[in-house]
Amino acid sequence: MNLNATLIIQLVVFLSFVWFTKNFVWPPIVKALDERAKKVADGLAAADKAKADLANAEKRSMEELRSARESAAELRAGAEKQAGKLVEDARAEANRIIAAAREAATTEAGAAAQKAKDALRDQVAALAVAGAERILRREINAQTHADLLSNLKQELS
Amino acid sequence: MASGTELTHAAPTAGEYIAHHLTFLNNSGEMQANLIDFGLYNVDTLFYSIVLGLLTVFLLHRAAAKATSGVPGRFQAAVEILVEMVADQAKGMIHSEESRRFVAPLALTVFIWIFFMNAMDLLPVDLLPRIWEGVYSAAGHDPHHAYMRVVPTADINATMGMSIAVLLLCLYYNVKIKGAGGWFHELISAPFGNHILLAPFNFAMNVIEFLAKTVSHGMRLFGNMFAGELIFMLIALMGGAWTGMNAPSILLAAGHFVAGLSWAIFHILVITLQAFIFMMLTLVYIGQAHDGH
Numbered sequence: 001m002n003l004n005a006t007l008i009i010q011l012v013v014f015l016s017f018v019w020f021t022k023n024f025v026w027p028p029i030v031k032a033l034d035e036r037a038k039k040v041a042d043g044l045a046a047a048d049k050a051k052a053d054l055a056n057a058e059k060r061s062m063e064e065l066r067s068a069r070e071s072a073a074e075l076r077a078g079a080e081k082q083a084g085k086l087v088e089d090a091r092a093e094a095n096r097i098i099a100a101a102r103e104a105a106t107t108e109a110g111a112a113a114q115k116a117k118d119a120l121r122d123q124v125a126a127l128a129v130a131g132a133e134r135i136l137r138r139e140i141n142a143q144t145h146a147d148l149l150s151n152l153k154q155e156l157s
Numbered sequence: 158m159a160s161g162t163e164l165t166h167a168a169p170t171a172g173e174y175i176a177h178h179l180t181f182l183n184n185s186g187e188m189q190a191n192l193i194d195f196g197l198y199n200v201d202t203l204f205y206s207i208v209l210g211l212l213t214v215f216l217l218h219r220a221a222a223k224a225t226s227g228v229p230g231r232f233q234a235a236v237e238i239l240v241e242m243v244a245d246q247a248k249g250m251i252h253s254e255e256s257r258r259f260v261a262p263l264a265l266t267v268f269i270w271i272f273f274m275n276a277m278d279l280l281p282v283d284l285l286p287r288i289w290e291g292v293y294s295a296a297g298h299d300p301h302h303a304y305m306r307v308v309p310t311a312d313i314n315a316t317m318g319m320s321i322a323v324l325l326l327c328l329y330y331n332v333k334i335k336g337a338g339g340w341f342h343e344l345i346s347a348p349f350g351n352h353i354l355l356a357p358f359n360f361a362m363n364v365i366e367f368l369a370k371t372v373s374h375g376m377r378l379f380g381n382m383f384a385g386e387l388i389f390m391l392i393a394l395m396g397g398a399w400t401g402m403n404a405p406s407i408l409l410a411a412g413h414f415v416a417g418l419s420w421a422i423f424h425i426l427v428i429t430l431q432a433f434i435f436m437m438l439t440l441v442y443i444g445q446a447h448d449g450h
Binding site for chain 1: 181183189191192193194195196197198199202203206207210213214217218220221222224225226227229236237240241244258259261262263265266267270309312313314315317318319321322325
C-alpha cells in the first residue's frame with residue numbers, strides 16, 4: 001500500500017486511453033447504432049405500409065370481383081333477353097309466313113273452286129240444254145228460248 | 158493454482174511467500190522502503206495496466222472500425238451492448254449532451270479496462286510471477302528480488318490515479334458548467350446556507366466531500382481487488398503445503414481445489430461488479446459536477 005509515482009503515470013495513461021476511445025471508438029459505434037435504429041424504424045414503417053397496401057389491394061380486388069360478377073350477370077340477363085326476343089321474333093315471323101301461306105293457299109283454293117264451279121256450271125247449263133234439247137228436240141228453239149236458258153244458267157250459278 | 162513452494166532453493170515460509178507476492182516490482186528493484194516515495198514507480202502495475210489498456214482500445218477500435226448499420230456479428234453486438242449500456246447510464250446521470258460526448262466514452266473505457274485488470278486476478282497466482290522469476294534468474298539476477306504483481310487494480314497507485322483523474326474532471330466540469338465564480342460561490346454557500354459566517358464551514362465541508370469521494374472511489378476498487386488477490390494467495394498456500402502422498406497433503410490439495418474454484422467463481426461476480434461500480438461512480442461524480450447543490 002505504498003504510494004509512488006505510479007499514481008501519476010497511471011493518471012496520464014488513463015486519460016490517454018479515454019482520449020483514444022473518445023475519438024476513435026465511440027463515434028463510429030454510436031453512428032452505426034443510430035443508423036441501424038433508423039434502418040429498423042424505416043423497415044418497420046415500410047412493413048406497415050406494405051400491410052396497408054396489401055389490405056387495400058385485397059379490398060380493391062374484392063370490389064373488382066364483385067363488379068365483374070355483377071356485369072357478368074347483367075350480360076347474361078341481356079343475352080337471355082335478346083335470345084328470348086330472337087325466339088319471339090322468329091316465332092312471329094314463322095307465324096306470319098304460315099298465315100301468309102295459308103291465306104295464299106286459301107285464296108288459290110277459293111279461286112280454283114270458283115273456276116271449277118264456273119266450269120261445272122257451264123257444263124251443267126250445257127248439259128241441261130243438251131238434255132232439254134234431247135227431250136224437246138224439235139219444240140225448243142235455242143234461239144227462241146235463249147232468255148229461258150239464260151235464266152236457268154243464272155239460277156244454277 | 159501452482160504451488161508456492163520452490164520459490165527459492167529453501168522453501169519459503171507462508172509469511173515469506175505472501176510478502177513476496179505482495180511486493181511490487183519497482184524501478185529500484187528493491188522493496189519500497191517508505192510509505193510515500195515519488196521517485197519510484199511500479200513497473201509491473203504500469204506494464205499490465207498499459208498492456209490491458211491497449212488490449213481494451215484495440216478490441217474497441219476493431220469493433221468501431223467494422224461497425225456497420227447492417228446485421229452485426231457477435232463481437233460487434235457484444236461491444237454494442239456495452240456501448241448502449243454505458244450510453245444509457247450516462248444519459249441518466251449527465252444532463253449535458255456535450256459533456257456526454259466525452260464522459261460516455263470515458264465510462265466505457267473505465268468499465269472495460271478495469272474489468273480486464275480485475276480479471277488478471279483469475280489467472281493462477283503463481284503463473285506469471287513464476288515465469289518472471291525464471292526470466293529474472295536466467296538474466297543472472299537474484300530470484301529473491303523477482304517481484305511481480307499481476308493485478309494492477311490491486312495497486313492503490315493505479316486506482317487512486319484513476320480516481321484522481323476523475324476528481325480533476327469533476328473540477329474541470331464544475332468550472333466549465335458553473336463558471337469559476339459560480340462554482341466558488343457554491344463552494345462557500347452550500348451545504349449549510351449562504352451566510353458570510355458559514356462560508357468557512359461550507360468550504361471545508363466541500364473540500365472534505367471531494368477528498369472523501371476521491372479516496373473512497375479509489376480505495377473501494379483497490380480494497381476489493383487486494384482482498385481477492387490475498388485470498389487467492391492464501392488458498393494457494395494449501396496446495397503449496399504438499400509434502401508427498403500423505404493424508405494431510407491430499408486433504409489440503411482437495412481444500413485448495415474446492416476453495417479456489419468457489420472463490421474464482423465468486424470472483425467473476427466481484428470483478429464485474431467492481432468495474433461496474435467504478436464506472437457508475439465516475440458517472441455520478443461527474444454528473445454531480447453538472448448539478449448545482
